[in-house]
């Protein structure tokens with residue numbers, strides 16, 4: 001069955017809006033685990049707009065191997081990750097002005113930097129996933145740089161306005177996933193996935209893992225974190 005990684009960044013977004021210490025991302029992570037989350041994801045951004053170093057350390061102490069740390073290839077962030085050694089990192093591109101990660105990492109243009117970072121992470125025993133657009137050339141470049149896993153960008157699929165548009169995007173994801181499997185890569189998917197589109201995605205492309213944040217955090221406000229995760233797990237179970 002497809003695994004579920006729950007991204008808790010936006011619990012920190014809410015906390016940081018007031019700086020009072022609540023809500024606590026760690027509490028969300030523990031509740032997500034109780035609800036059946038297979039992993040926890042957090043993104044230490046260069047501008048620290050949500051998750052900070054303290055959060056990462058606390059999450060590492062409590063969810064251990066279940067933490068996937070999302071990061072851009074900024075020197076200080078890479079250095080921090082190599083120091084705290086999460087079991088997994090996910091490499092993403094980052095732009096200061098974006099609301100959230102907007103595009104996939106350019107594994108073609110950034111191949112030398114990517115290969116060097118992957119080598120350092122692997123030497124430290126850290127598994128690496130690279131977030132890429134569902135395009136053949138990107139997958140091939142990520143694999144060539146040493147990635148073991150790719151996360152396919154599902155943003156355009158999630159944000160499609162019509163069924164026809166969604167079909168086109170789903171087709172790209174399906175073709176890319178098959179190519180990634182041929183290349184021996186593990187395939188994850190994420191961005192914009194929600195309670196309304198997860199079944200469609202997984203029935204067509206049974207990826208090994210999906211990472212979901214905003215939709216789960218949003219539902220959790222009204223149902224509690226544990227229930228929000230349980231609801232998503234039920235949809236995943238019904239479709240993969």
Ligand code: PXP
Pocket residue numbers: 007009043070090092100101131151189190191192193211212213214215
């Ligand atoms: N995967 C990646 C690489 C992301 O950057 C994000 C957003 O932080 C997600 C998955 C989760 O996206 P969403 O919050 O839209 O579910």
